[in-house]
Amino acid sequence: MDLLKTVYHKFREPWGSREQAVLSTKTAVTLFCAACSLQTGSEVSELPYYGLSPPVYPSPAGNGSTNAGWASAYDHAQNLVSRMTVEEKVNITRGWPGACAGNTGEVPRLGIPSLCFADGPSGLRGQEFVSAFPAGIHVAATFDRHLMYQHGRALGSEFHGRGVNVALGPAAGPLGRVARGGRNWEGLSNDPYLAGAGMGAITRGMQDAGVIATPKHWLLNEQEFRRRWTPTTGDAISANVDDRTLHELYAFPFMDALREGAGAVMCSYQRANHSYACQNSKLMNGILKIELGFEGFVVSDWDGQMSGVASANAGLDLVMPNAGFWGDNLTQAVRNGTLSEERISDMVTRILAPWFYLRQETDYPPPAIYTNTQKHLPVDVRADHAKLIEEVGAAGTVLVKNVNNTLPLKKPKFLCVYGYDATLKASPWQNRDRYSGAYDENFGWNTFNGTLITGGGSGSNSPPYVVSPFQALQERVTKDKGILRWDFHSDNPAEPYVNADACLVFINAYASESFDRTSLTDEFSDRLVLNVASWCANTIVVIHSAGIRTVDAWITHPNITATLFAGLPGQESGHSLTSILYGDINPSGRLPYTVARSESDYGRLLNSSVSADPFPQDSFTEGLLIDYRHFDKHQITPRFEFGFGLSYTSFAYANLSASTTATTKNLLAEFPDPNIPVVQGGHPALWDIVAVARCTVTNTGPVDGAEIAQLYVSVPRAGGEDSESPVRQLRGFVKVGPLAPGQREEAVFELTRRDLSVWDVVAQQWRLRRGVYRVWVGASSRDLRVGGSVVVG
Structure with missing residues (x-):
C-alpha cells in the first residue's frame, strides 16, 4: 500500500517540464508494475x-x-x-x-x-x-x-x-x-x-x-x-x-x-x-x-x-x-x-x-441565456422542429411483439389506459408534480412520476410542453367517437373492463447522470403488466426506457399481444407513439442494444465496478466483446437481439454481391502510406471505399413500409484463431423505402478501409488482414438473410 501511495503522488505531482513529465510517468508506471508484482506475487513481465x-x-x-x-x-x-x-x-x-x-x-x-x-x-x-x-x-x-x-x-x-x-x-x-x-x-x-x-x-x-x-x-x-x-x-x-x-x-x-x-x-x-x-x-x-x-x-x-x-x-x-x-x-x-x-x-x-x-466572428447572435427568475423578452428558436421531433420519435420506436396483427389499431371504440407513464401527472404519493428545467427535474425523474421523454442530469432538456401518450390517445379516441378508461396509479387496477377493444399499459425505465441503474426491471411495473394481462386478452405494453429493459417476467404471456420499446422520444412523445399505434407510420425502428432474457446474461458487463479500494480499477478484459458481440461469442440467446424490430409488412432479401473496388489503390498494402499527412479523422486512406456490397430488398407484405437492411462482417482470423475478434460486427446499414407492396429496391453498402481493418498494436496502425471477409445482410444481428464474401490478398 505504501508503494501504491507513492505511485499515486507521482502521477499527481506538478511536473515542471515535458522532460520531467516523461520521466515522472515512466517512474510511476514502473512503480505500479512493481506494486502489482509485490501484491500478486507475479512477475512484471506476466502482467x-x-x-x-x-x-x-x-x-x-x-x-x-x-x-x-x-x-x-x-x-x-x-x-x-x-x-x-x-x-x-x-x-x-x-x-x-x-x-x-x-x-x-x-x-x-x-x-x-x-x-x-x-x-x-x-x-x-x-x-x-x-x-x-x-x-x-x-x-x-x-x-x-x-x-x-x-x-x-x-x-x-x-x-x-x-x-x-x-x-x-x-x-x-x-x-x-x-x-x-x-x-x-x-x-x-x-x-x-x-x-x-x-x-x-x-x-x-x-x-x-x-x-x-x-x-x-x-x-x-x-x-x-x-x-x-x-x-x-x-x-x-x-x-x-x-x-x-x-x-x-x-x-x-x-x-x-x-x-x-x-x-x-x-x-x-x-x-x-x-x-x-x-x-x-x-x-x-x-x-x-x-x-x-x-x-x-x-x-x-x-x-x-x-x-x-x-x-x-x-x-x-x-x-x-x-x-x-x-x-x-x-x-x-x-x-x-x-x-x-x-x-x-x-x-x-x-x-x-x-x-x-464556423465564421462565428461575423454577426453571431449574442448569448440569450437566462435564469428562470430573469425577466426577459422571449427568444423563440423552435421554428417547426416539433414536426421533426415527432418524425424522429416515431422512427426510433421499436415494435418487438405483434401477435396476429394486433397493431395497428383499427379505430377502436373502447380503450383502457394503465400505468404511471401514460400521463404527465405523477402518482399522489410523489411530491414532484412539476417541471422547472433545473438540473435533475425531468419528466420521469424516477419510476411512477409520469411519462418519460428524457433521462436525468446534464444531458436532459427543457420541454416547452409534453404531449403525453394519454393526451394523444384522447385526441384519437375523440375523433373516432370512442371512450377511454384509465388508472395511472395502481399496480392492480380494480375494475376489469371486459368490453374494451384493447388495454394499453405504460411503464418506463429511468436513468441519470451521477448514478448507475440498480436493475433492468422493476417489480411494480411487472406486477402492473401481469395484473392487467390476467383479464385483458388484448394487452399492449409500451415501454419508455433510458436503455435496456428486460421483459421476460411477462413477454410470453398469451394475453400480451403487442409490445413497443418507445425509447426517449422528446416533447412530441404521444403523437409519435399514436402514429405507430394507429398505423399512420409503419414502424421501422431497431433496437440499438441487446435485450437479454435474464440480467445475468450480461455477465460482468451488467454492473459498474463496486470496488471500495481508494484506487478503484476496472479492467476491460472482455476486450471487443460487449453487447451483441458478447452474446454471439458465448452463444447466449437473447430475448431481442441488437438491430431487431418488427414491421406491419414483411421483406425478402436476395441477390447479394460483394467485391473490392476496382479503383482502390494499394488495397493489399498492409498499412496506408505513412508519407501522406494525417487529416482530422485519421489517415485519409482509412476513409477510402475498398469494397461494395449490394442486395435487393422486396416488400412482400400487404402495406407500405421501410426496412433497415443491416450488413455484418467477419474479419479473417489471425493465423486461423483470434479470440479477441467478434463473431461478426455491424459495418453498414441502409434504410430502404418506404416500399409499396411488391416494390423492390437495391440496398448498397460502401465499406471503407477502416470498416475492414483491425488495429495492429505492434505497428500502431490500422491493417487490412489478408483472407476471406464473410459478409451477411439481414434484418438484425441474428436475422441474417443473405451471405457472401470478399477476398483480400
Missing part, C-alpha cells in the same frame, strides 16, 4: 497490458492542414494570438462566471468575445422557448443517417439562435459497455459503427447550423459509480483497456465526428489506464491530436481537471467552468519556463480556430 498509458510529449501544435477551411481559420487565429500578451492568452484558456454553463475569457481590444458553452446533446437545457429533442439512444434507434443529420441541424440551429457558440454534444462516451450504466441513453448505441454514424451525422448537422459541436466524453467514461475524485471516496475509477479495444471500440465513433469537422472534444472525469483522462497524454496528444489529426480544442468536463502544468502539457486546452489549476498559476508557469509559450499559444489558437472555421 496484462491493461493499465499502461505510454507518455506522448510534446503536445502537437495544430496547423490547419486538414482542408482549406481549417487553413484559413488557423491563419486568422494565429494572427490574433501573435498580438496577445501572455496574460490575455491565459485568460482565454479558462472559464469565467457568466450566463452560460461555461464562459471563456475575452480580449476586448482584439475583438475576441467570451465564448458561450451550453448543454446538451438533446436540447438547450434550462431555457424557455427551446425544444426537447429525442435522446441520443432514441436517435440511434432510427438507423437513419438522414434523420440523424436533420436532428443535428435542428438542434444546432436552436443553440445558434440563442447565441451559444459551443454545444456540449453529441455523445459516444459512454458507449454502453455497462448494461446498467446511468448515461447510456445520452450516447448513440452500444455498437461503435452505429454510434459513429450518428456522431458524424449529428456533428455535421450541428456545425452546418454554425455551432461548434463537442463530441464527448473522451474517453472510456463507461460508468457513473466513482467516476470522479472526491475527498471522501478518493480517486475515480481507472478504466483500464488494451490498445486494440481502445481503437476499435471506444475511439472508433469519435473518428466519424472528427471526420465531419468537430471543433471541440470534451475529456472525461475518470482515470484511463491509471491517468486522469484530462491529463492523459496518450489519449489527448497521442491518439486525438497526432493519430487523428484533431485541429480543435480539448475542453475539460466541468471541474474535471486534476492537475496544472501536467494537464496543459498532456493536451488539455481549456478548463471549465473556472480557472481550475490554471489562471495566474499558468501565467507563472509560462514566465518561469515550466510551460512553453509555444504550448500556451497553441492552446489559444486551437480555441479560436473553430470560432473562425
